[in-house]
Amino acid sequence: MSVKRIYSKFLYTLEGGISPLSPGFVDYDQEDGRIVDFGYADDIPEDAEVLDGAVVPGFVNTHCHVELSYMKGLFRRGTGMAGFIDQINELRDVAPLEERLCDISREMDQMWRNGVSAMADISNCDDSFAAKAASPMYTRTFLEVFGTEPEDCDAVMSGVRRLQEKALECGLDAAPTPHACYTMSPELVQASSAAGLESGYLSFHSEETPEEEEMIGKGSGRLWDNRKAAGMSVPPVTGGSSLEYFVDRLAAVKELPIKEHVLLVHEVCMTKEGTELVKKALPGAFVALCPRSNIYIHDALPDVDMLRSSGIPLTIGTDSLSSNDSLDMVAEMYCLQENFPGLSLGELLGWACLNGARFLGKEAVLGSIGIGKKPGLVLVGHISAEGRLTSSSASYRIV
Ligand SMILES: [Zn+2]
Structure with missing residues (x-):
């Protein structure tokens, strides 16, 4: 074993707390990246380099569609969800396969170099299957389905089961998952949720926009109008939130409370009542924040201060x-810090690293700098003297 020591101004281990060791040291095995020791750096040798910034565990990106990387720069901003879906439909398959594969590989490499250890x-x-299988990054793949017509449900499910076989052949962890309540028949939400829960994991776009809430709650709004205009079926109008509707769909296929890991992605419209429902009905739930995407599509953000006080674990x-x-x-964390100034870097890292690893069931290896773990080590540079992110902050992988 050949052990290397690094010193840094701030070391965020996320083991037993979110405060940094400042200055800190970490020893790791150069062969496999395993953490051997860490602590406060009391006596730093004169010739040692002290990294100017924060050393943190590898990140866990809990919501990505890496296969859409070819769509970079193609979309108009601020169109709302109905406008966004129109654009997706226009732009899908706009690029040839080689270009799409090339863009996926480029983004996987870039994420790895910037310190993403799992996704x-x-x-x-x-x-994206080949690129994910070849990457040193751990990925769990959610095979997402949608389809508004109840009579298509069986065909969609057979299609996704075939896709799952391909993913498993590539050595990926993969299972079906529902997209969102506004693109699916209730039958398909239930069938795909049941299939996903068998694997122990679900990921669901939930309460992303007010248009979704209007559609399910009142049977109105732009998403509703679009669906009607296209002659498609619409989900039932419940008078409640789309989150309640989703929990009801889950309850139809599995007895509550559901302890499997359910990732509720976005939750821009989540209310305090919604958090209470989730804590009771879905004790294994996490909420994934994607702030820059929310601003891009509809210039809105979730009530992050309310969410963090709810006790539901947050990821990024x-x-x-x-x-x-x-x-x-880092850009996602900076966006959250600037919009919710009460957030410390330690708390943000807890979401971006450890909670993401917990969601994936990988916290024994990833997400924190603990002895025997292999989380990856990442330097976040351009940190202010007070230990906060700045507009220049950027990350790169050390290990
Ligand atoms: Zn998404």
Whole structure:
């Protein structure tokens, strides 16, 4: 074993707390990246380099659609969800396969170099399977389905089961998952949720926009109008939130409370009552924040101060390059810090690293700098003297 020691101004281990060791040291095995020791750096040798910034565990990006990387820069901002879906439909398959594969590999490499050690990634097709299988990054693939017509449910489910076989053949952890209540028949939400829960994991776009809440709650709004105009079926109007509707769909296939890991992505419209429902009905739930995507599509953010006081564990995702300029976890954390100034870097890192690893069931290896773990080590540079992110902050992988 050849052990290397690094010193840094701030060391965020996320073991037993979110405060940094300042200055701190960490020893790791150069062969496999395993953490051997860490602590306060009391006596730093004169010739040692002290990294100017924060050394943190590798990130866990809990919401990405890496297969959409070819859509970078193609979308108009601020169109709302109905406008966004129109654009996705226009732009899908706009690029040839080689270009799409090349863009996926480029973004996977970039994320790895920037310190992403694991990812929960959405796939609608097999474009990204080879790149994910070849990457040193751990990924769990959510094979996402949608379909508004109840009579298509069985065909959609057979299609996604075939896709799952392909993913498993590539050595990926993968299972079906529902997209969102506004693109699916209730039958398909239930069938795909049941299939996903068998694997222990679900990822669901939840309460992303007010248009979704209007559609389910009142049977009105732009998403509702679009669906009607296209002659498609609409989900039932419940008078309640889309989150309640989703929990009811889950309850139809599995007895509550559901302890499997359910990732509720976005939750821009989540209320305090919604958090109470989730804590009772879905004790294994996490909420994935994708702030830059929310601003890109509809210039809104979730009530993060309310969410953090709810006790539901929060994670961070970049979403895709159709609704973001880059797949950059530091940029997401900076966006949250600037909009919710009560957030410390330690708390943000707890979401971006450890909670993401917990969601994926990988906290024994990833997400914190603990002895025997292999989380990856990342330097976040351009930190202010007070230990906060700045507009220049950027990350790169050390190990
Ligand atoms: Zn998404």
